[in-house]
Amino acid sequence: MTHVYTVTGMTCSGCKASVEKAIQSIDSVTNVSVNLEQSEAVVNMTNHISIKKLQDALSDKFQIFETNTSKNLFDTIDIPENNSSQLRQLFPLFLIFGYITTIAILLNIRAWETSNFMLDFMGLFYFVFSFFKFLDLKGFSESFKMYDPLAKVVPKYGVVYPFIELGLGLLFITRVQIPLALIITIIILGITTFGVTKTLLDKKSIQCACLGTTLKLPMTKATFIENTIMIIMAVWMLIKIYN
Structure with a gap:
């Protein structure tokens, strides 16, 4: 399965390499591709990995969020918390x-x-x-x-x-x-x-x-x-x- 995530805090190619290495080290991850300009990480995995586990693998400099590319009017959005x-x-x-x-x-x-x-x-x-x-x-x-x-x-x-x-x-x-x-x-x-x-x-x-x-x-x-x-x-x- 493939998931797309938004990763904030990346400012250079070194950050990109750090994120890729950290996520790649997680069990069940088969491949990681990070786009620095888009602030996105495409992760291929054999089993579902929670956001918490992904975040724990990264340093405090980076924050990772799941990207929902099919969001519509009826999606549940926790606006107060985000704001x-x-x-x-x-x-x-x-x-x-x-x-x-x-x-x-x-x-x-x-x-x-x-x-x-x-x-x-x-x-x-x-x-x-x-x-x-x-x-x-x-x-x-x-x-x-x-x-x-x-x-x-x-x-x-x-x-x-x-x-x-x-x-x-x-x-x-x-x-x-x-x-x-x-x-x-x-x-x-x-x-x-x-x-x-x-x-x-x-x-x-x-x-x-x-x-x-x-x-x-x-x-x-x-x-x-x-x-x-x-x-x-x-x-x-x-x-x-x-x-």
């Missing part, structure tokens, strides 16, 4: 956004100006998010190219990307070359958002690289929303500058 689990996974992202927003507000609360708030928010955003990417630059680049269209074509772009973010953060915080920084923001986040949207529409279960690989975040609508907020801010600021 709760997803919210727990995304908690670090919400917490970081909360910190960035609070600091940006405090920096401008005495002499409030929306433009300065946005520039501080965007600068802090890039500083914090680039920091997490630098913790595992190679892992980030491998994960990033799984959904960013430009990183797929030019793999080195994934290595350079955190440096671009850091540079943009400096420009926004120091108020240097703001129009250029806004245009670059719209371009790079626009490209990434296109890839994120395609991934969500294709319903692929892959790891989001927005906070690097240290924090294992799933690719969700929250990723789309965070990029969209930054793009809207950048467009709004450009319009204000040139009007």
Whole structure:
């Protein structure tokens, strides 16, 4: 019998090899084929193997779920549990956004100006998010190219990307070359958002690289929303500058 599973947490060919080796070691498994880009594992087995047994064979870095390719309107779906689990996974992202927003507000609360708030928010955003990417630059680049269209074509772009973010953060915080920084923001986040949207529409279960690989975040609508907020801010600021 053959079963198809979704495996999250894989960011590189080494992860793929680890997953294949771990599952292959289970009794009753005759063959394993892992697709890194699709985050899928096709497992041939002589007897049925429970998800728990498969998960126990994998390291904590990876999560495995059964892929139901014939789901319809009458399937039983445990929505509250899935939503709760997803919210727990995304908690670090919400917490970081909360910190960035609070600091940006405090920096401008005495002499409030929306433009300065946005520039501080965007600068802090890039500083914090680039920091997490630098913790595992190679892992980030491998994960990033799984959904960013430009990183797929030019793999080195994934290595350079955190440096671009850091540079943009400096420009926004120091108020240097703001129009250029806004245009670059719209371009790079626009490209990434296109890839994120395609991934969500294709319903692929892959790891989001927005906070690097240290924090294992799933690719969700929250990723789309965070990029969209930054793009809207950048467009709004450009319009204000040139009007």
